[in-house]
Amino acid sequence: MTTxxxxxxxxxxxxxxxxxxPHWRSASDEFDAAKLGMWLFLTTEVLLFAGIFCAYAIFxxxxxxxxxxxxxxxxVKFGFINTVVLLVSSFTVAMAVRCAxxxxxxxxxxxxYITLFCAALFVFIKFTFEYIPKWSEGKRPGAFFDYPFAHHxxxxxWWAVYYCGTGIHALHVLIGAGLLTWVLVRAHKxxxxxxxxxxxxxxxxxxxxxxxxxxxxxxxxxxIH
Amino acid sequence: xxAIDRPQDVVGHEHExxxxxxxxxxxxWGTIWDWASTVDHKKIGLMYLTAxxxxxxxxxxxxxxxxxxxxxxxxxxxxxxxxxxxTVELQGVAIDFGSEQTAEDGTKYWSFESTRExxxxxxxxxxxxxxxxxxxxxxxPSIPAALxxxxxxxxxxxxxxxFPKLNLFSWYIYLTGATIAVVSLVLMGTDTGWTFYxxxxxxxxxxxxxxxxxxxxxxVLGFSSILTGLNFxxxxxxxxxxxxxxxxxxxxxxxIYATSIIQVLATPVIGITLLLLIFERLFRVGIFDxxxxxxxxxxxxxxxxxxxxxxxxxxxxxxxxxxxLLAVHSRKHIFGYRAIAFSSLGIAGVSFLVWGHHMFTxxxxxxxxxxxxxxxxxxxxxxxxxxxxxxxxxxxxxxINTPMLYALAFLFLFSIGxxxxxxxxxxxxxxxxxxxxxxxxxxxxxxxxxxxxAFIGGLHHWWPKMFGKMYNEKVGMFACVLVFxxxxxxxxxxxxxxxxxxxxxxxxxxxxxQLLHQISTVGSWLLAxxxxxxxGNFLHSLIAGPKAPxxxxxxxxxxxxxxxxxxxHNFHHEPLVKHGxxxxxxxxxxxxxxxxxxxxxxxx
Ligand code: HEM
Ligand SMILES: [Cu+2]
Numbered sequence: 001m002t003t004x005x006x007x008x009x010x011x012x013x014x015x016x017x018x019x020x021x022p023h024w025r026s027a028s029d030e031f032d033a034a035k036l037g038m039w040l041f042l043t044t045e046v047l048l049f050a051g052i053f054c055a056y057a058i059f060x061x062x063x064x065x066x067x068x069x070x071x072x073x074x075x076v077k078f079g080f081i082n083t084v085v086l087l088v089s090s091f092t093v094a095m096a097v098r099c100a101x102x103x104x105x106x107x108x109x110x111x112x113y114i115t116l117f118c119a120a121l122f123v124f125i126k127f128t129f130e131y132i133p134k135w136s137e138g139k140r141p142g143a144f145f146d147y148p149f150a151h152h153x154x155x156x157x158w159w160a161v162y163y164c165g166t167g168i169h170a171l172h173v174l175i176g177a178g179l180l181t182w183v184l185v186r187a188h189k190x191x192x193x194x195x196x197x198x199x200x201x202x203x204x205x206x207x208x209x210x211x212x213x214x215x216x217x218x219x220x221x222x223x224i225h
Numbered sequence: 226x227x228a229i230d231r232p233q234d235v236v237g238h239e240h241e242x243x244x245x246x247x248x249x250x251x252x253x254w255g256t257i258w259d260w261a262s263t264v265d266h267k268k269i270g271l272m273y274l275t276a277x278x279x280x281x282x283x284x285x286x287x288x289x290x291x292x293x294x295x296x297x298x299x300x301x302x303x304x305x306x307x308x309x310x311x312t313v314e315l316q317g318v319a320i321d322f323g324s325e326q327t328a329e330d331g332t333k334y335w336s337f338e339s340t341r342e343x344x345x346x347x348x349x350x351x352x353x354x355x356x357x358x359x360x361x362x363x364x365x366p367s368i369p370a371a372l373x374x375x376x377x378x379x380x381x382x383x384x385x386x387x388f389p390k391l392n393l394f395s396w397y398i399y400l401t402g403a404t405i406a407v408v409s410l411v412l413m414g415t416d417t418g419w420t421f422y423x424x425x426x427x428x429x430x431x432x433x434x435x436x437x438x439x440x441x442x443x444x445v446l447g448f449s450s451i452l453t454g455l456n457f458x459x460x461x462x463x464x465x466x467x468x469x470x471x472x473x474x475x476x477x478x479x480x481i482y483a484t485s486i487i488q489v490l491a492t493p494v495i496g497i498t499l500l501l502l503i504f505e506r507l508f509r510v511g512i513f514d515x516x517x518x519x520x521x522x523x524x525x526x527x528x529x530x531x532x533x534x535x536x537x538x539x540x541x542x543x544x545x546x547x548x549x550l551l552a553v554h555s556r557k558h559i560f561g562y563r564a565i566a567f568s569s570l571g572i573a574g575v576s577f578l579v580w581g582h583h584m585f586t587x588x589x590x591x592x593x594x595x596x597x598x599x600x601x602x603x604x605x606x607x608x609x610x611x612x613x614x615x616x617x618x619x620x621x622x623x624x625i626n627t628p629m630l631y632a633l634a635f636l637f638l639f640s641i642g643x644x645x646x647x648x649x650x651x652x653x654x655x656x657x658x659x660x661x662x663x664x665x666x667x668x669x670x671x672x673x674x675x676x677x678x679a680f681i682g683g684l685h686h687w688w689p690k691m692f693g694k695m696y697n698e699k700v701g702m703f704a705c706v707l708v709f710x711x712x713x714x715x716x717x718x719x720x721x722x723x724x725x726x727x728x729x730x731x732x733x734x735x736x737x738x739q740l741l742h743q744i745s746t747v748g749s750w751l752l753a754x755x756x757x758x759x760x761g762n763f764l765h766s767l768i769a770g771p772k773a774p775x776x777x778x779x780x781x782x783x784x785x786x787x788x789x790x791x792x793x794h795n796f797h798h799e800p801l802v803k804h805g806x807x808x809x810x811x812x813x814x815x816x817x818x819x820x821x822x823x824x825x826x827x828x829x
Binding site for chain 2 (some may be wrong): 154
């Protein structure tokens with residue numbers, strides 16, 4: 001096991017010989033820059049979702065009944081489970097960063113595995129218990145809407161907001177999972193450790209954002225009627 | 226070279242290193258691959274420069290075509306012959322419609338209206354191509370991605386941008402977006418206008434792939450813009466040379482910094498907007514579709530929330546260039562350094578609060594009044610800059626050369642452009658001027674008279690640095706004068722047309738407007754000739770131009786300390802900043818002697 005090797009120090013790990021890119025003056029400059037870059041990127045993501053939230057607010061104001069009806073058709077149970085799933089994954093990804101800093105190679109990988117499992121679970125629940133049943137009952141966005149028991153003409157719009165919002169979020173879950181998979185592969189090669197954990201940290205930041213967006217989507221869509 | 230391995234050696238002593246443009250014996254394909262995989266900000270900058278100029282050409286051709294169409298109004302004459310057959314003449318040319326047509330419900334009709342329609346549709350496609358190419362593919366990336374990429378690290382004394390690979394990545398995103406757009410154009414383009422207003426954009430062209438492709442292109446290009454902006458912000462924060470504080474940065478860097486902030490904060494909003502529009506187009510989700518309870522005006526809000534700030538993405542870098550050109554070519558310390566720097570940030574801030582002025586006619590009175598008042602605020606930081614530039618010229622030793630002529634042209638044209646923004650921002654006058662040629666003239670004065678003029682001026686200024694060759698000054702100045710005259714002929718007439726009531730985006734007009742339209746079209750030819758002369762001048766310089774010294778203008782910012790063209794790693798030693806970028810009164814410029822650039826004799 002890699003952990004053993006590092007403990008004994010017999011064989012040196014790739015991270016130990018990490019050297020920053022030549023255009024940087026120091027590794028710490030490089031690290032700070034990467035973090036600043038990621039934070040800026042997260043700002044853009046927040047603004048992207050701001051558009052969805054804005055549309056939500058406006059149509060909710062215009063058609064409160066339609067939104068109340070639509071929201072009542074969502075199953076809080078699954079929304080809640082998924083919230084817990086994402087919160088757990090946020091915790092494990094944070095632990096992964098810590099493990100990288102402390103050179104706990106084994107737990108670094110375990111934590112990323114759990115995070116990825118949570119991501120898969122989230123998408124699985126979303127599809128099998130929410131999207132697919134709802135879609136087949138005719139609760140679809142816009143022109144596809146075909147639900148016989150609708151009470152309000154704007155209900156297709158509610159579903160449009162619901163699918164666009166959660167769909168774009170689910171896409172971000174997949175992107176985040178892709179990023180973490182890449183980190184995982186490189187973690188197996190022993191690339192991350194106390195001298196080099198930039199990618200672990202920035203990917204974790206991204207993952208927290210994915211979680212955070214859900215923390216807003218969940219009450220807005222499921223809880224407020 | 227010494228064999229001793231000291232830490233500084235990592236940074237310094239690379240004397241034998243050649244220019245970044247040197248062909249290193251790689252052969253044809255090797256060279257292509259070398260460029261395609263480069264992470265050198267200079268090469269990426271030059272690739273952007275080529276692409277952006279190509280797009281300028283493409284958009285320009287479409288623009289010229291639009292102007293030619295407007296030489297004459299579409300005069301339709303319909304005469305009914307003795308046998309009852311109508312003959313229709315368009316522009317005096319008889320049109321043959323074959324036979325009578327039968328509509329679905331059985332009524333017979335002659336389809337001449339549809340010919341007129343298809344002529345207008347072609348016109349609509351042309352101005353959409355022109356607008357979309359110019360905005361998304363040319364002007365937004367022009368200064369930041371081309372000149373900014375090349376100059377930002379040099380001006381900061383850095384070896385590269387913060388994330389060189391990301392930089393290459395955003396170049397490829399740009400290429401992808403450009404390719405998608407060109408594919409859409411090859412398939413005949415779209416007729417929505419560059420603004421893609423709903424509901425039209427979700428209904429037009431039943432074979433919707435072109436509209437979809439065009440929107441997708443704009444969406445993809447947005448990512449490129451975001452990543453470039455992000456890269457530049459981090460570069461400015463983290464890669465300034467030792468000794469360079471925030472207020473020792475050249476003003477071009479400040480301008481690029483402010484621009485990048487807007488790019489990062491505004492572009493995601495157009496991202497989600499276009500994404501929703503794509504959903505709307507492909508799946509009819511209804512968010513922007515009034516027939517399903519959605520709101521087309523919401524689309525306009527979203528669109529302008531991005532697209533107003535983005536006009537400052539276009540103009541701020543241009544303002545940065547002007548600050549450099551005026552100071553260097555009049556050998557004066559820039560007047561009001563901090564005022565110019567902060568007004569860039571001020572403009573960036575205010576630009577987010579005024580989007581509503583594009584849609585006064587679609588909002589309530591209170592909202593309109595508030596947006597109108599906020600719009601006037603923009604004029605303040607803008608005017609601060611203009612006054613500071615003029616004060617910089619005062620008592621300077623003004624060199625008359627192409628960059629300086631362009632800087633002066635900018636001052637003149639941009640002032641007209643900015644000032645005509647005010648009547649558009651005022652409610653009472655805008656009701657009359659909205660959607661008229663006045664608006665067209667306004668934004669051409671700011672975008673072309675401002676940004677393009679500054680871009681060409683800056684291109685001349687930094688040309689020797691980029692390619693190590695001088696251009697022909699006389700030819701450059703001549704072309705500049707031609708561009709200036711051509712520009713005013715083309716666009717000043719449009720102010721008059723607009724106030725007289727000529728609406729924008731119409732293929733035809735009443736006969737009274739013809740003279741002004743013709744003058745405008747002739748002006749556009751002068752403009753085109755001017756640009757072609759510049760192009761010839763540049764090509765000639767590349768092939769046969771005299772070798773450029775490292776610092777032909779006696780500039781003080783760090784890029785002039787590098788060789789012309791710079792070495793692969795920009796500097797022989799990491800520069801240490803000991804003077805400000807505009808201390809012309811007290812510092813002999815690098816690589817220059819005092820005879821060439823004398824310091825002022827009397828300091829009283
Ligand atoms: C002093 C600053 C400025 C003010 C007060 C101002 C004001 C306005 C207003 C009120 C309109 C809308 C007119 C209408 O549709 O009725 C407008 C349109 C426009 N402005 Fe400006 N503007 C300013 C500077 C700029 C700059 C610097 C640029 C670009 C570099 C720019 C580009 C545009 C464009 C592209 C449009 C037309 C958009 C369209 O409908 O297609 N403006 N401006
Ligand atoms: Cu505006």
